[in-house]
Amino acid sequence: MTRTLLCIGAGMLTAGAACAQSSVTLYGIVDSGLAYTNNQQGHSAWQATSGNESGPRWGLIGTEDLGEGLKANFRLENGFNIENGTLGQGGRMFGRQAWVGLGAANWGALTFGRQYNPIQDIISSMQISSTLAQYSTHPFDNDDLNNTFRTNNSAKYVSPSIAGLQATLMYGFSNTADFAVNNSWSAGLSYAHGPLNLGAAYARMNHPGSTTAGAVASSNYYPTSAQVFGVHLANATEQQLWGVSGTYAFGPATLGLVYTGSNFSMAANGALRFNNYEGNVRYSLSPALTAALAYAYTAVAQGETSGHYHQVSAGVQYQLSKRTDVYLNGFYQKASSSIGQAWIDGLAAPSSTTSQLAFVVGMRHKF
Template identity: 40%
Template sequence: MKNSFKILLVLLFISQAVHAQSNVTLYGIIDDGLTWSSNQEGHDAWQMQGSISQGNRWGLRGVEDLGGGLSTVFRLENGFNGNTGTLSQGGRLFGRLAYVGLQSDRYGALTLGRQGEAIGDYIGVLSANGMLPGGILFPHPGDLDNNGVDFHLNNAVKYVTPTFDGLTGVAIYSFGGVAGNVGTDSAKSFALQYATTGFQVVGAYTSIDHPASAVPEGVWTASNTVDGNYGLAAGGYKVFGLATSYAFDKAKVSIDWTHTQFGDLDPSLGAKIGGHVTFNVGEIVGAYMLTPTLQLGAAYSYTEGDVSATGQRPRYQEVDGSIDYFLSKGTDVYASATYMRAGGGAVADLAPVLSASSSENQLALRIGMRKRF
């Protein structure tokens, strides 16, 4: 009887120790507000929209300490429409993220599942979309480079190196899953980042085979007049980006640039032209904490395209401004303004959030509230 009692105490101790070494966190973001736009297909409009400053989500992330500096990690992240209660990301239950893997202090992290690609994850956070509460109303035109994280990669293997003197590397490969041809609908993505106190610089690259079928929940629809048809018709999609930021005192400034190419266009799939189309985007962003609870922000971006088959050079200039007031660490209210002027035969189009303007100009004003938990 005494031995049985001792064994019971040992088992209870072990179970408590195992429980103490595991950590699961529930988290989420809810954003909602009102948006007014000056011109959508020839008319102004009021819309109630969520997932603007950040995508609405709830998720579970966990870490289990296996000892010796090795841990099991997992993450399940759902995206949803806060105004209708429906699922986002093409109706997927965990459409934002769903992965499991191992993390080592010495060797880095290896994860498997549905994950983000490097442009959105590393360049996007240093752009107006990532730094200011305008969010997806402040993306590069048409979110043509996934700067606003409008798609994720299925069947992805991701490796993140340990950080050496501020330097971190990332490599991602997404299996296409097409029998007999492993390259079809596959994707590759890489990033190299250097970060130290107040300063950060990063380079990233993503390549996707047949993007419309590889990432079908993306922004490539005919209603996106910037690049929708090019994405639908492309046999290949490539993006290279650079970004840097510097924080000092109450201010933070960042600069980013991306080069995007839609290649091997199939005229029968929407573009109506062959060849390739490229876009270059340059952007500068600034944020300033006027008080500990009030942030002011502004950004400017210039985008120029090149349509090889026709010689057209669509251009987009965008000016963004925002005011963000923090009611607490987890709750803020904000106001934002976005103005786009197009040229080179293009019309203004703040896709994927709004429908295209009937002219070269489009203005969007928004008031919103965001809650993080």
């Protein structure tokens, strides 16, 4: 539920129409839980965890009617850790989103600022982490569906929906004299018709994380701990992401298929490549109770070396009200011997073996 903040004192305004033409809305999510992991660097762990099913946030979204169908829009969205109160996304005040733009129903929307790319907008809504906790995302969030990074300095165009088809284009500027260092571009298509949803998207980042001012800032990119076969994802000179996805709903069930790929080009040691394949199902057991299950297979290759991950994610969610729910999720990951360690994305540390098991229970409230 949202609350309109603007229009206070509207009776003092001469036209008396400001309330109908412009508004600012405050919204947010708070999500806290308790997680158990059977093996983190050789030890079991109990941890208070923030943002399991949804990252804690508060934000402001505003719109002004400019006439003839044209509207000015903005969104400022803060992310934080509910367990200790610190800012998220590298300590940014509005690290989740910060943009302003213009939109109209007949020509689409053009926005500028810190934004999600089309991979995140289109593909992530069909991946199982849109229902279960973040630990159900793919290893190291290699496809950025768990929003490891957003795109700064970006201009983004979203077309109107025509017969269910919608296109998205985005460009992120380097903000340096070297135009090609730490810039990005991305594009995507989505289609919705009745119970069917389809999506495809591509994104390319040049020298991501190489500067603080670029499209992908160094303070909001992969950590040095994210590595496979001794190759650090954070050292990529170029990153490419691509994906296709689809869901189909019938009765109380929704079936989903997701494929994503990522390629991290390195100055040395060649490229590190991931291919993620996922099948998932969501089922409404009752109006208040939802269950979800997913299996994901991730293949990894670097030169002549290769390996893989298997991961199963499952959980239930119970709505106490329209705004409040409780949840219980479980996750199991098995890595090949060539990789050596399992590491469920979102957990603090990897397993000391090739398998890792985790459970999380928590509560989420939306306002």
